[in-house]
Amino acid sequence: MMPDPVEIAFVIAKIGMVLFVILTLAAYLVYAERRLLAWIQDRKGPNRVGPQGLLQPLADLVKLLTKEDVCPPAGDRWLFFLAPAMAAIPAIMTFAIVPFGAPLRLAGRDLPLQVADLNVGLLLFMALSSIAVYGVALGGWASNSKYALLGSLRGLAQLISYELSMGLSLVPAVMLARSFRLSDIVAAQAGCWFILYQPLAFVVFLVSILAECKRIPFDLPEAEGELVAGFHTEYSGMRFGLFFVGEYINIIVLGGLAATFFLGGWHGPVLPGILWFWGKALAFAFLFIWIRGTLPRLRYDQLMHFGWKVLTPLALVNILATAWWLFLTGGA
Amino acid sequence: MRECIFIKVLMPKLIIDKREVDAPEGVSVLEAAQSVGIVIPHFCWHPALGKAGACRVCAVKMLDGPVKGIQMSCMLPVQEGMVVSTTDPDAVAMRRQVIEWLMINHPHDCPVCDEGGECQLQDFTIAGGHGIRRFDGPKRTHVNQYLGPNIEHEMNRCIQCYRCVRFYQEHAGGSDFGVMGSAGRVYFGRFEHGPLESPFSGNLVDICPTGVFTDRTARFRARYWDYDMAPSVCPGCSVGCNITPVARYRELLKIVARRNDRVNGWFICDRGRFAPKEANDPLRPRTPLVDGREASWEEAEDALLRRLNEIVELYGEGSVLVVGSSRLPFEGASLLPLLSGVLSSGAPGWFATRRETRAAHAAVSLMTRENGASMADVMNAGCIAIYESDLREEGPMLLLAVRQAWRRGAPVLLVGEHSPLEQTRAVGIEAVQLHYMEEAPLAIFDRPVVIAGTKHGDPEVMAMLDRTGARIAALFPGPNGFGAALLSAEQGGGPVGAALASGRVKGLVAVEADIPAELLEGIPVVAALDWRATSAVQAAAIVLPTTAPVESDGTYVNFEGRAQKFCRVIRPGLPVKGLDPAGHPPRVHEAAPPGGDLRPAWRVISDLVRLAGGTPPEEPLSGRWARLAGLDPEGEGMVLGGRVLPNDA
Amino acid sequence: MRVVDDITAILTGLWTTLKHILRRPVTVQYPEEKRTPSPRYRARIILTRDPDGGERCVACYLCSAACPVDCISMQAEEVEGGRRRAAWFRINFSRCIFCGLCAEACPTTAIQMTPDYEICKRDVMDLVFEKEDLLVAHGGKDARYNFYRHAGIGVTQPRGEGAEERPPVDVRGLLP
Structure with missing residues (x-):
């Protein structure tokens, strides 16, 4: 079957647009985080570069690009260069499956605002988030530095632990939507968002993605206070930038996924779907920043305790309860 | 040896600050305390000058024994069974009050006083806890005297410890400096302005517990804590007095006496102390x-x-x-x-010269470890003959030692035409002039000492000096003369x-x-x-x-x-002073000066x-x-x- | 219940930080806005003069002794009339930590701290201030004090005519 050239053009256009939007948003999320944290701390934040400091991301980019790229002499050179890409690329790729707006009708075609509407979209997301673990692990290993290694060890344990509860918390959504396809999950929420059916699953998912993003209060892999900068201690220049920007892309992507799974995706009254989707995604980003400005870092044993003894059982109980409920209501 | 046993028999035992102390008969409680490391403040007492009981600051309390109550520890000879407390509240209060009395008239000019930082009065005032002047009456003042180019006089600072006059008149035999006035008007100085005549006047600087006498050659130059100092030996003559040269910014500022009981005791002569500072000479050769x-x-x-x-x-x-x-x-x-x-x-x-060479050879070859006379031997001599030497030139500190022997009753004989009478007059002693060494009746005295100068001494006579039975001190032309x-x-x-x-x-x-x-x-x-x-x-x-x-x-x-x-x-290296015409030290520093x-x-x-x-x-x-x-x-x-x-x- | 308490605590924290987002920042935008420090602020060091216009500094070396970073050096000298002063006096502001111990140690109130905190130079050698750079024409904080009037020796006035002094003793008098 020959692919339709118009289809291909559309897909390429969507990929380009998504890349542009995601990267720009990530850059400005850095700016937004700095401003918001400053306000929380009664400061002003970056306000020197451009009006209100709006060109700060550009300046940061120039700085990162012009900095020296240092590889520790005792480090594993190839793994060291590979790790930042391993951290950033899965985060961007995940966005391929996110439906970020109501399907458009253009030139007589139905155009879903989604790069790839896979029937196993949710599984792809799980797979990609597992691959992202490698960025942390390799970065810490290849640096051949004690801080980096400690950071990456923590990161591995943390990401694997919380991936479990994240995956389990999504099971009820799949059960309700009866599909792994994200567009189906969104469509299933046309009437009522899953957050109303599944508040517990939503909370477990929210906490899990905070941990997946390695954000405060779960930033133990970086932990400035004890590990200098954790797994990316030895990185400089744009390689550090890739780790950095990967984290912010992750925030947007996971925020978008949270909106997709529990807040009805692009569904919403009055405004067009695309605005609803981005509004919801950015609300999550704001929440992340807000939490960072509020909560202290957990201790490592608290982190493990919370993941394995609280979140995972809760998610499991929630699955059973959902199944029971679906069985009773005859939904199955 | 017999003396040692004699002293051991009479070793009174006393208790100072709960420590048992054995002290030889005749020493003061203050010395006994010092011998075990207990410091009692003192101004008028000096190891080389003894006691005066003038300053009243060495008060201790006698708790038990033959004497009771507050006593001056420097005036009190040790006795069997004394129980002394230096930390008793009464004694501490007494000492603090004495310091406060002394400070009533003392000017507040430590910032512009050269003694500041090395001042005994400062130390004991701070140690005694007197920090704030309570008496607000006026202070007595004095008019200073010009005491020559080397010594600065500031009588307002005086605390009447009498150390200066005791050194100058008793120890060094000077007659042009003394104490005048009475009561609160006691004045230490000369009858009129003029340089101090004694060849040992510079020791007033070291001996004054405060800043009445300061070294004018290093006036306003540096502070004690900034001094570059090291133990050294005076290069002025062959006596080899121990000194501490004081330098700052690579410039030799002054010379201070350093104690060595085998050589110079506590003092040095003015010739060594105020010698021109040749090390600072800008004309010195500095490059090959x-x-x-x-x-x-x-x-x-x-x-x-x-x-x-x-x-x-x-x-x-x-x-x-x-x-x-x-x-x-x-x-x-x-x-x-x-x-x-x-x-x-x-x-x-x-x-x-040939004569000097032969005299030096003769002197060095007749001296053994046994018959060489140290300064201490000169001080304890029963009779002293000075053979063909003007000690003011060849070894002034020996003159001070000769005076100490003379004070204990030793006759002083000046032998030969190059031994002028003026040298003994300079330290206030009487001497007999003789023409030949043979005339000196050394044998009839205990512990005789001959001081001979190689500069004018006859080699033939020098070579036979050991036959007199006296200890010999031969003086050489320079600090390493014996070695040469x-x-x-x-x-x-x-x-x-x-x-x-x-x-x-x-x-x-x-x-x-x-x-x-x-x-x-x-x-x-x-x-x-x-x-x-x-x-x-x-x-x-x-x-x-x-x-x-x-x-x-x-x-x-x-x-x-x-x-x-x-x-x-x-x-x-060249002294910092003078490197820069604008008067500043160099702004850029090099590895080597x-x-x-x-x-x-x-x-x-x-x-x-x-x-x-x-x-x-x-x-x-x-x-x-x-x-x-x-x-x-x-x-x-x-x-x-x-x-x-x-x-x- | 503990879980409820914990969640309440987290929400209280979030509410507190949310309120701070709307609060006015305390930041001072330095080169455009400047604060006026208090007169006792410890910044650039000066050497003041006494009410008669003479240099107060007697180069007693106490400030250099007190200085914990050894940034003060000087050389004392005697000038006509027995007055003691600094031949040269140097403060290395690149080393100074503005602790104020020098001003505290100064017995003549010559060395004083001022609120002028803007001491930046392109060349570090320009931060080495000599006496000419430090000496000012006023008396600083204690403008009326003149050390030599109270020192008890005769430098600025004949002996015995300073504050709290009696006229010189007549040593040759015989009266008790």
């Missing part, structure tokens, strides 16, 4: 010179050896003379024979003057030697190693600058054969010997002199006997 042109060390050393070797080839062996001196530290002196060896010259010359005489006598060194005058010497190496300019005329190659701008340095074609005594470690052997180590005080490329004489000699193919020792004092290498600069030194040392060590 070849024909008046600045050269590197290697160039200059090469030139020296090349030219002298040419002389040797041209005129044969013995045409080159190496000259040392009595001021060359022993390190360099002991290597000098090696240098004359590689230059195929005979023994180095050390002394100027020892080496000279060993190798048969001849007189320098005669050698140069004979015309046979065509090449000369003057190592820290003072040679009259007229003797240098007509000598084709003159090389000088020196730190002073001597006539030899001026006449020399090749000048190798050496370090001054304050700029390097070294050893001097003094008149009794006592080797004493001195330490480096200043890093060699300007004019600092100086080397100790022994090192230059050693390098020359090596360059000439010889094998100098690694360390300056090695082989038979190795025992001198480890001398403690703050110890008593080590006595080398002139006759016994070569075989013995």
Whole structure:
């Protein structure tokens, strides 16, 4: 079957647009985080570069690009260069499956605002988030530095632990939507968002993605206070930038996924779907920043305790309860 | 030995601050306390001057025993069964009040007082806890006197401890300084303005517990905590008094006496203390010179050896003379024979005239460890004969020792025409003048001592001095005179003057030697190693600058054969003062100070010997002199006997 | 219940930080806005003069002794009339930590701290201030104090005529 050239053009256009939007948003999320944290701390934040400091991301980019790229002499050179890409690329790729707006009708075609509407979209997301673990692990290993290694060890344990509860918390959504396809999950929420059916699953998912993003209060892999900068201690220049920007892309992507799974995706009254989707995604980003400005870092044993003894059982109980409920209501 | 046992029998036991102390009969409670490390504040008491009971600050409380209550510890001889407390509240309160009384009239001028920082009154005021003046009445003031160019007088600061007058009149025998007035108007000074006459007046600076007498030569220059200091030995004469040179910013500021009971006791003479600070001289040689042109060390050393070797080839062996001196530290002196060896010259010359050379040889060879007289021996002598010497010139501190012996009843005999009566008058003692040594009835006295000067002494008489049965103190022309005489006598060194005058010497190496300019005329190659701008340095074609005594470690052997180590005080280099015409010190710092490329004489000699193919020792004092290498600069030194040392060590 | 308490605590924290987002920042935009420090602020060091216009500094070395970073050096000298002063006086402001111990140690109130905190230079050597750079024409904080009037020795006035002094004693008087 020959692919339709118009289809291909559309897909390429969507990929380009998504890349542009995601990267720009990530850059400005850095700016937004700095401003918001400053306000929380009664400061002003970056306000020197451009009006209100709006060109700060550009300046940061120039700085990162012009900095020296240092590889520790005792480090594993190839793994060291590979790790930042391993951290950033899965985060961007995940966005391929996110439906970020109501399907458009253009030139007589139905155009879903989604790069790839896979029937196993949710599984792809799980797979990609597992691959992202490698960025942390390799970065810490290849640096051949004690801080980096400690950071990456923590990161591995943390990401694997919380991936479990994240995956389990999504099971009820799949059960309700009866599909792994994200567009189906969104469509299933046309009437009522899953957050109303599944508040517990939503909370477990929210906490899990905070941990997946390695954000405060779960930033133990970086932990400035004890590990200098954790797994990316030895990185400089744009390689550090890739780790950095990967984290912010992750925030947007996971925020978008949270909106997709529990807040009805692009569904919403009055405004067009695309605005609803981005509004919801950015609300999550704001929440992340807000939490960072509020909560202290957990201790490592608290982190493990919370993941394995609280979140995972809760998610499991929630699955059973959902199944029971679906069985009773005859939904199955 | 008998005396020791006698003292042991009478050792009263007393208790000071709950510690049992054995003290010899006759010492004060203050000394007994000091002997076990308990410090009692004191102003008027001084170990060399004894007690006066004038300041009342050494109060202690006698808790039990023959005397009770608050007592002055310096005035109270120890007795069996005394129980003393220095920390009793009554005693502490008494001392604090005494300090407060003393401070009632003391000006608040510590910031502009040179004693500030090294002031006993300051220390005890702070230690006694008197911080704020409570009495707000007016202070008594005095008019100061001009006491000469060396000593500054500031009578307002006086606390009437009487140390100055006790030293000046009793210890040093001066008569032009004393105490006047009464009650609150007591005044320490002269009848009228004028320089202090005593040759030991500088000790007033050291002895005054506060700032009444300060060293005018270093007025307003530095503070105690900034001083560069090190134990050193006075280079002024062959007595070898222990001193502490004080320097700051690479400039020698002043000389302070350093205690050594075997040599100078607590004091030094004005001649050593106020000697011109030649180390600061801007005209000192500071770079190696070849024909008046600045050269590197290697160039200059090469030139020296090349030219002298040419002389040797041209005129044969013995045409080159190496000259040392009595001021060359022993390190360099002991290597000098090696240098004359590689230059195929005979023994180095050390002394100027034939008579002086023979007198020095005679003196050094008749002195042993047993019959040499130290300063302490002079002080305890039963009779003293001064043979052909003006001690004011040749060893002023011996004069002070002679006075102490005279105070204990020893007659003083001045023998020969070069022993003027004025010298004994300067320390206020009476002496008998004799013409010949044979006339001195030394044998009828206990512990007789002969002090002989090699400058004017007759060698024949000198050689027979040991037959008098007296201890002998022979004075040499410089701080290392004994060392020079020892080496000279060993190798048969001849007189320098005669050698140069004979015309046979065509090449000369003057190592820290003072040679009259007229003797240098007509000598084709003159090389000088020196730190002073001597006539030899001026006449020399090749000048190798050496370090001054304050700029390097070294050893001097003094008149009794006592080797004493001195330490480096200043890093060699031009004084900071005068480097910049605007008066500031340099703003940019270099690794090495300007004019600092100086080397100790022994090192230059050693390098020359090596360059000439010889094998100098690694360390300056090695082989038979190795025992001198480890001398403690703050110890008593080590006595080398002139006759016994070569075989013995 | 503990879980409820914990969640309440987290929400209280979030509410507190949310309120701070809307609060006015305390930041001072330095080169455009400047604060006026209090007169006792410890910044650039000066050498003041006494009410008669003479240099107060007697170069007693107490400030250099008190200085914990050894940034003060000087050389004292005597000038005509017995007055003591600094021949040169140098403060290395690149080393100074503005602790104020020098001003505290100064017995003549010569060395004082000022609120002028803007001491930046392109060349570090320009931060080495000499006496000429430090000396000012006024008396600083204690303008009326003149050390020599109270010192108890005669430098600015004949002996015995300073504050709290009696006229000089007549040593030769015989009266008790």
